[in-house]
Amino acid sequence: MTNIPTLHVMDHPLIRHSISLLRRKETTTFQFRQFVAVISFLIGYEATRTFSLKMTEIETPLQKMQAPVLATPVCLVPILRAGLGMVSALQLLLPYSSTGHIGLCRNEETLQPMEYLCKLPKNISEQMVLLLDPMLATGGSAIHAVNLLKKHGVKKIIMLNIIGSPEGAEAFTKAHPDVEVFLGCMDEHLNDHGYILPGLGDAGDRLFGTM
Ligand code: PRP
Numbered sequence: 202m203t204n205i206p207t208l209h210v211m212d213h214p215l216i217r218h219s220i221s222l223l224r225r226k227e228t229t230t231f232q233f234r235q236f237v238a239v240i241s242f243l244i245g246y247e248a249t250r251t252f253s254l255k256m257t258e259i260e261t262p263l264q265k266m267q268a269p270v271l272a273t274p275v276c277l278v279p280i281l282r283a284g285l286g287m288v289s290a291l292q293l294l295l296p297y298s299s300t301g302h303i304g305l306c307r308n309e310e311t312l313q314p315m316e317y318l319c320k321l322p323k324n325i326s327e328q329m330v331l332l333l334d335p336m337l338a339t340g341g342s343a344i345h346a347v348n349l350l351k352k353h354g355v356k357k358i359i360m361l362n363i364i365g366s367p368e369g370a371e372a373f374t375k376a377h378p379d380v381e382v383f384l385g386c387m388d389e390h391l392n393d394h395g396y397i398l399p400g401l402g403d404a405g406d407r408l409f410g411t412m
C-alpha cells in the first residue's frame with residue numbers, strides 16, 4: 202500500500218499490546234469493552250497532539266493567571282453501534298465535548314451502509330468532529346458518515362479507528378483526503394463477506410454481547 206499522508210497508523214507499544222488482547226476469541230464482552238476504552242484513550246491522546254490552544258484567565262486559590270485551554274470546541278460522533286464503545290474514553294480526554302450520533306449498519310449482501318439515525322448538535326458546523334468507529338473495513342460506513350457531517354457544514358473532521366484494512370483505508374482517504382485518520386492497526390485484507398482479517402470478528406456483537 203502506498204504512503205497516504207493523512208493516514209497515521211499507531212506504533213505505541215501499549216496500543217499494539219491492547220489490540221492483541223482485544224482480538225483474542227477468548228476475550229469476554231466485559232474485557233472487550235475495557236480494551237476498547239483503553240485503546241480509544243491512547244489513540245485519542247495521539248490524535249489530539251496537534252490541537253490548538255488559546256490563553257484564558259483562570260484563578261487558582263493563590264492568584265489569577267493566563268492558562269492554556271483548547272481553542273476549538275469538539276464534538277464526538279460515534280458510528281453506532283460499535284463506535285459507542287469508544288465514547289467514554291474520549292469524553293474523559295475531552296470533558297467539555299458534545300456528542301452526536303450516527304447510526305449505520307451494513308447490508309450483509311451489498312455491504313452498503315444503511316442509515317437509521319443522525320442526531321447531531323445544532324451548532325455542529327462550529328465544532329471540530331472526532332468520528333469514532335473501531336472498524337474500517339470496506340470504508341463505506343466511514344465515507345457515508347463523513348458525507349453526512351460535511352452536509353451539516355462540518356469543516357474539520359478527524360477519524361479514530363482501532364483496526365483497518367488496506368482496502369478501506371485507500372477508499373476512505375481517496376473519498377475524503379481532507380480527513381486525518383488515526384488507526385490503531387492496519388490488518389491484512391478483507392474476506393469475501395467484508396470482514397477484516399485477521400481482525401476481531403464483529404465489533405458491535407463483541408461489545409454488546411449479541412453474538
Ligand atoms: C461495523 C463497524 C463499522 C462498519 C465497518 O458496523 O462498526 O461501522 O461495520 O464496515 P465498512 O467499513 O465495510 O462499512 P456494522 O455495520 O456491523 O454495525 P454494528 O456496529 O451495529 O454491528
Ligand code: URA
Pocket residue numbers: 283336338395396397398400401402403404405
Ligand atoms: N465490521 C466489523 O465489526 N468487523 C469487521 O471485520 C468488518 C466490519
